[in-house]
Amino acid sequence: MMKGLKKWRLVTLLAALTIILSGCGEEYLSTLLPAGEVGQDQFNLLLLTTGIMILVMAVVFTIYFIALAKFRRKKLGDDHMPKDVEGSHKLEFIWTAIPILLVIIMAVPTVYYTYKLGDVSAMEATDDEGNAENLVVNVTAKLYWWEFEYPEHGIVTAQELVVPTGEKVYFNLIASDVKHSFWIPAVGGKLDTNVENVNKFYLTFDKESKDLEDGVFYGKCAELCGPSHALMDFKVKTLSPDEFDGWVAAMKDTEGATANPDSADAGEAAFANSCLYCHAVSGVGTSGASAPNLTTFGDRNRVAGFLEHDKQNTIDWIKDPQKYKPGNLMPAFGDLSEEDLDAIADYLLDLKVEE
């Protein structure tokens, strides 16, 4: 599709643009450094449209500055009466026809990519044995956290999306309270999580996240959803297919895991008494929990999606979640003893499925 556009003519310009634009942003967050095919397609469209737009601006600015330089009263004198010109059919035809051509040049790839990125027909595809051919993740956005369910594996996690590289990952998106929007800038454009219908799309993750600064890509909520909209971040861990399979197996191994109120571990006991009612510690399950699944808490990169991942923040958060994320639905546990809080934090930071 792009071949028809005499791409080579733009190559020089695009190369220059790439250099300028690439200087901007962080690898784990910027749309200018795409880490997947979808983001790359969108980035190419950005370059194409930017190139055409700069061309248009160059023409406008040239005429503009020449006119400004040549036709000043200071030069022409106060008495100079310019000749009135009604218009020019030739000129008007030119500046109608050329923009139409430019719009067509942009419209063709736009329509092509709209259909390409909107194609989720392979989502339900199964092989001969009835196994799903593609990984599907069900995403539920909630007041200010994200739940990720892997239906064919029967596992569920929260706040940190784990996906394999090198294949299309399909997403079912919905919100359970108010509208949010699911966005991983470095990987591809966003899609809204509406309250009444499931939205479907796919992303491709080409780069393993372990080499990134924090070891994760950043995900954002892109639709105003209340006071803590700005803090509704999530993280994305991209693993090689083998590592991903290992992660899935480890998650499956947590089946039946729970916290025991009579445990010798004071943290586990306190957790069982205060937290287990809402927070599961087994990765096996489906979406629909009232609070984030904590099976992988110790593997995560942030507390509550955005705070530094350390013990003090874990304790502070449990004591007064409203202080950090106003409007979230977790009650405060300020009445827990310091010892209990300390023990719970230790217990949580030990909840891991990765080595």
Next chain:
Amino acid sequence: MTTVANSVGQKKGFGATLWDWLTTVDHKKIGILYLIGGGFFFVLGGIEAMLIRLQLLVPNNDFVSAGFYNELITMHGTTMIFLAAMPLLFGFMNAIVPLQIGARDVAFPFINSLGFWMFFFGGLFLNLSWFLDAAPDAGWTSYASLSIASTGHGIDFYAIGLQIAGAGTLMAGINFLVTIINMRAPGMTYMRMPLFTWTTFVASALILFAFPPLTIGIFFLTFDRMFGGNFFDHTMGGNTIIWEHIFWIFGHPEVYILILPAFGIFSEIFSVFARKRLFGYSAMVFATVLIGFLGFMVWAHHMFTVGLGPTANAIFAVATMAIAVPTGVKIFNWLLTIWGGNITMTTPMLYALGFIPSFVMGGVTGVQQGAAPLDYQLHDSYFIVAHFHYVIVGGVVLAILAATHYWWPKMFGTMLSEKLGKITFWFFFIGFHMTFFLQHFLGLMGMPRRVWTYMDGQGWNLFNLISTIGAVLMAIGTIVLLINIIVTTAKNVRVGNDPWEDGRTLEWAIPSPPPFYNFAQTPLVRGLDTYWIEKQEGHNGYTAAEPVTDIHMPNGSIIPFFMTLGIFIAGFGAMYRVDHSWGLPVLVFGLAFTFLTMAIRSVKDDLGFYVTKDQIRRMERGRD
């Protein structure tokens, strides 16, 4: 009641002056009222903007709280669009359009007054939310799931306030349509109308078709929040996406309601200060109409990420890009207007020249966002914040500031200081680009819009800092403008009919400010730029189409004020009905009061008054 004597402008006491302004139906005074009201809300919205930028000055800032920040962004957007930009444009339309078409007033002076008071009380209602409860906090778009979930009365203030103000806007729109169709002077054919009149005409047509959807959407929201409706509750069979459609079916044409009059203002200014007729006048008119028409075909480009499917997205993407064509035609026609002209750098011309590069940049990013797959990245990021500020500030606000300088002498009879005007321009213009240019890149670097704060280490710190500094420069520019207005008013140096000396349209053929009856004799229009034609032939003034005859003028009336007051009171009743038993009676009382004033208006005959030939002759002589 207005009499000839007090219209002529004798010294009056404060009470009489106040009464005069409360009851006026004179389009020029209503224009000034719109400027004062719109100007007040512009400053208010500007203060909100400054608080927003101060909060985003550094990462992890806690200058304002998260909830308060959402109130600030909501009120900033709502105020600037509904209570500042539109009323300020209405101010100029009111003051200038009847003069440009050679009319003595608008078609419905009473409704003109009513429209103003509806806007004013609606805006007041909305802003009282700061003091009485909490301000609305679901964004100016007030998307349904969040606006339904929002606690407190904030969103109720939004719904009722905008309902009242919106009704005023609709009335104003209809009034301008009828005025321009019916009240043109002899010889003022459609294709001789100045571009500002043309764009007012098309924008008014857009208002006529765009505001009813808003009215209905807001009624749905009002019923959902205050009367147990379920239009947007999906658990009860409602649908939140419907709100998005309704809102943008209004919201997109709204953008053109703002920008078309801005185009009109700049068309006048380019032509006057390049001393050359507008290049391609008929193409400009046609492009205006086409933009207005296409404006209704593209609303879903605000919803590319909602999940409407590839077919809808593709259609709306292509339709959106198509708007670039008539807009491009306009840009090139302006360029060719100054090409070969004799350009003088007055303050209005500076704004017009600043507008071209600014608006072109806003336009091209608009086309980029029209490319749906690319918009999946740009939507709801800081890129879109940059884009719409480039078109609305770079287009509409620059036009309002230009018009303020350009028509100030006509409206007030004094000339704003050119020196201070240029200082304002440079502060505002540089500040504007500093604030918003880098926001494109913030968006591309992954920063979502409407975020209360941002964490350190995401690469956004520097650009946000620069952006805030730019906002400070814009604020300084605005303060200088206010000083300019005060100083100019205090000095009170009077100017003649045509203070720019290159005026082309009819308003420059009559005194500044014009007498309350505008034209002593109805003018005869002899072509496009009719005053320019007269001047070329050595006449000073206009050719009259009639002998001096008695002029029929409307009486002032306090009824519009009270009519609106009733609705204003009813609004509080509707809102507090949910919590307090007195709510319902207040609602009923307010509506009954409004109906009573409507009945009085219907029953009482008010035939206006005549200015006699002798009085006209005396007053016209007094001026010479």
